Amino acid sequence: MKNMSYSWMVCLAFVTMLGLLAPGARQTxxxxxxxxxxxxxxxxxxxxxxxxxxxxxxxxxxxxxxxxxxxxxxxxxxxxxxxxxxxxxxxxxxxxxxxxxxxxxxxxxxxxxxxxxxxxxxxxxxxxxxxxxxxxxxxxxxxxxxxxxxxxxxxxxxxxxxxxxxxxxxxxxxxxxPFLDVLFITILSPLLMMGFIYVLYRLRLRQNRLRDLAPQDLVKSLPINTFNHAKYREGEPAECAICLDDFEDGDELRVLPCKHQYHALCIDRWLTTRKKFCPICKKSVCPSSESTPLLPARLRAFV
Ligand SMILES: [Zn+2]
Ligand SMILES: [Zn+2]
Known part of the structure; x- marks a missing residue:
């Protein structure tokens, strides 16, 4: 929303500027x-x-x-x-x-x-x-x-x-x-350029956002555990840290590589729309090659 209003402000400023310049352009x-x-x-x-x-x-x-x-x-x-x-x-x-x-x-x-x-x-x-x-x-x-x-x-x-x-x-x-040339030079051409820049900006945002998320198929491949109160052991979490509801018998729990588990529905939505990390320990569910490396590839070869 903030990005949209910023873009509209830029467009408005641009159109205003054209409005000021247009009478001068007609006389020249x-x-x-x-x-x-x-x-x-x-x-x-x-x-x-x-x-x-x-x-x-x-x-x-x-x-x-x-x-x-x-x-x-x-x-x-x-x-x-x-x-x-x-x-x-x-x-x-x-x-x-x-x-x-x-x-x-x-x-x-x-x-x-x-x-x-x-x-x-x-x-x-x-x-x-x-x-x-x-x-x-x-x-x-x-x-x-x-x-x-x-x-x-x-x-x-x-x-x-x-x-x-x-x-x-x-x-x-x-x-x-000719009128069409003036129209193209003063209005359409800058607008096309701005539109192109805006599309690139949105693509970059989307790319950055996708980088923070876990792929659907990877999330679906994580193991599922059906909660059974009879097998509950002392010390294990008994509630979903996302929705804060207690686990009930028969609940499908998704088990992350870090062994933390949540309602499958809760964690699937979290991993695919919010962050690819475990909400408790912040460990990524993606293999290390898919996470952002802290070291460049040429240095990682020596580690
Ligand atoms: Zn939950
Ligand atoms: Zn965890």
């Missing part, structure tokens, strides 16, 4: 977007950062500048450009992932005159949402992450042109995770 969509090359209309996917400003409904048009092409040793944008760009033009700077934190790259490019920053992944084709801990209120330009295919596509488009190409960043609708 993934800001998917596109990078459009104006001259060709070739479109690449990007994903907005969690910091900096967000694009307005009209998006942002600017000239693409691949930082690695103008400063080969600063391809990752981990330091400011040697010369700040002319701020009369809107520059969208493309830097490579790695070397330093996302926000650091965006800060460096912001200080170098960027109107927006794209961070490209040279290794993986998996979009991620750029996140930064700490205060990022100084970042006031938008930035996005582009996975490998978009990154290489944008770089080739820039290299194939003689002058900086014009691109447009647009933000698509906030993409909400």
């Amino acid at each position: 969509g993934l800001a998917m977007g596109s990078v459009i090359v104006e001259s060709t209309n070739v479109t690449f996917d990007d994903r907005a950062a969690m910091f900096g400003s967000q694009l307005g409904d009209d998006g942002l048009v600017g000239k693409l500048m691949v930082i690695g092409d103008i400063e080969a040793d600063n391809i990752d944008g981990c330091r400011r450009l040697a010369t700040r760009m002319d701020s009369s033009e809107s520059w969208i700077m493309l830097v490579e992932r790695g070397g330093c934190g996302f926000v650091e790259k965006v800060r460096n490019m912001q200080a170098s005159g960027a109107a927006a920053v794209l961070v490209g992944d040279p290794w993986y084709d998996m979009p991620i949402t750029m996140y930064a801990s700490g205060d990022t209120s100084d970042v006031h330009i938008p930035s996005s992450f582009v996975a490998r295919s978009s990154y290489t596509g944008l770089r080739s488009a820039a290299r194939n042109a003689h002058t900086p190409i014009e691109i447009k960043l647009v933000r698509n609708e906030y993409y909400e995770l």
Whole structure:
């Protein structure tokens, strides 16, 4: 009963926590977007950062500048450009992932005159949402992450042109995770895990409990003695130490290996549902190999 109420308390706390988190989860969509090359209309996917400003409904048009092409040793944008760009033009700077934190790259490019920053992944084709801990209120330009295919596509488009190409960043609708996915991730999956842990816990309890009991067939194999008052000898117990009733002629008594005897019904129930020990002398009715050894097996071999 105590275990049950504890489990229910844990479940209740968990469900309450989900209730608190759920509204936040609904608002946290993934800001998917596109990078459009104006001259060709070739479109690449990007994903907005969690910091900096967000694009307005009209998006942002600017000239693409691949930082690695103008400063080969600063391809990752981990330091400011040697010369700040002319701020009369809107520059969208493309830097490579790695070397330093996302926000650091965006800060460096912001200080170098960027109107927006794209961070490209040279290794993986998996979009991620750029996140930064700490205060990022100084970042006031938008930035996005582009996975490998978009990154290489944008770089080739820039290299194939003689002058900086014009691109447009647009933000698509906030993409909400499908309802069933959210339900599974936030509720069902933790609940399944908790259910699994609870089943394991109950199995362990049951296992421990069975270890304390004597097996039915072993108990049934212990000898039975029919009580006969005429054969009673002075000093022998005349009552059952479990139910405290006097033995009567014809009572079936179970004789334990320690020679203590009880009503068969009383001791059978005791051994199979309470403890595998004799209630008087505490000696186990199970053979020593079935009781919990005091010494490990490798040491018992030497005893
Ligand atoms: Zn009894
Ligand atoms: Zn005994």
